[in-house]
Structure formats: C-alpha cells, structure tokens
Amino acid sequence: MYCPCDDLVVVFRKEIIRTTRRERQCEECHQIIPKGAQYFYWFGKMANCSNGFEHTADFRMCLQCQADWDTVLELLPEDESCHCYGKLEDNINVALENGHIDENHPLVQRFLKIEPEAAGQLEPGLSSEPQSQLVLEGL
Ligand SMILES: [Zn+2]
Numbered sequence: 669m670y671c672p673c674d675d676l677v678v679v680f681r682k683e684i685i686r687t688t689r690r691e692r693q694c695e696e697c698h699q700i701i702p703k704g705a706q707y708f709y710w711f712g713k714m715a716n717c718s719n720g721f722e723h724t725a726d727f728r729m730c731l732q733c734q735a736d737w738d739t740v741l742e743l744l745p746e747d748e749s750c751h752c753y754g755k756l757e758d759n760i761n762v763a764l765e766n767g768h769i770d771e772n773h774p775l776v777q778r779f780l781k782i783e784p785e786a787a788g789q790l791e792p793g794l795s796s797e798p799q800s801q802l803v804l805e806g807l
C-alpha cells in the first residue's frame with residue numbers, strides 16, 4: 669500500500685500540549701475537544717524527497733488519540749504501519765486485520781464506539797485535507 673509518508677521527510681517540527689480557548693475537533697477521532705481542555709498540537713515543515721518541494725502543515729488531536737498513536741505503533745511492525753497523522757484508525761484496522769490485536773482491544777473498542785452522529789462537524793476553515801502529508805518523525 670502506497671503511503672505519502674514514504675516520500676516525505678520532516679525538516680522541522682514542533683509538538684506542544686496546548687489548552688484550547690475554544691471548542692475544537694480532534695482530527696483523529698473527530699470528538700469535540702471542549703474549551704479549556706488540553707490537546708496535542710503539531711506544526712512542522714515537510715520536504716518531498718523526490719522533488720525537494722517543501723510545505724508546512726499542522727495537526728490537532730485529543731490527548732487520548734496521542735496516547736493511542738503510541739500504543740498502535742508499538743503493536744505494529746515497521747513495515748505494516750503508516751506514520752501519517754490522520755491515519756490512526758487505519759493503523760488500528762491494520763493491527764486488527766493482521767492479528768496483532770483482537771476486537772476486544774481497547775483501541776478497537778474506542779473507535780467502534782464512536783457513532784457518526786456523536787462525532788462533531790468540521791468547523792469551517794478547519795481543513796481535513798493535509799493529514800496524509802504529516803509524518804511522525806523518528807518512529
Ligand atoms: Zn481524538
């Protein structure tokens with residue numbers, strides 16, 4: 669399976685835990701991050717290995733999804749995992765399909781529990797597009 673992170677290298681990145689002053693939406697589980705709650709913020713610049721083209725991107729997710737990323741990357745062998753933000757659920761599905769976890773695993777249970785109607789709507793201007801361009805460095 670082709671993954672855009674295969675072609676991208678992180679030039680620089682900044683990762684911080686922020687407290688949000690307004691309601692936001694987690695870009696992984698799409699749950700609402702309430703005003704005053706902490707969330708994980710990633711900002712960085714990526715370069716395309718083949719043409720040198722650089723672009724910046726940012727990403728926001730809830731702290732539970734940040735913890736789940738750590739868990740799923742520990743479960744998955746390097747050649748089965750995708751390190752792009754926005755692909756947490758895909759990685760969990762791969763772990764399930766390849767038998768690293770079963771459907772009773774908390775990761776699977778958590779994502780199964782999220783009904784579409786329970787997930788918040790994307791705010792205007794909060795793009796869901798650049799996720800596949802994000803790469804976790806050093807994994
Ligand atoms: Zn989340």
Ligand SMILES: [Zn+2]
Pocket residue numbers: 671672673674749750751752755
């Ligand atoms: Zn990837």
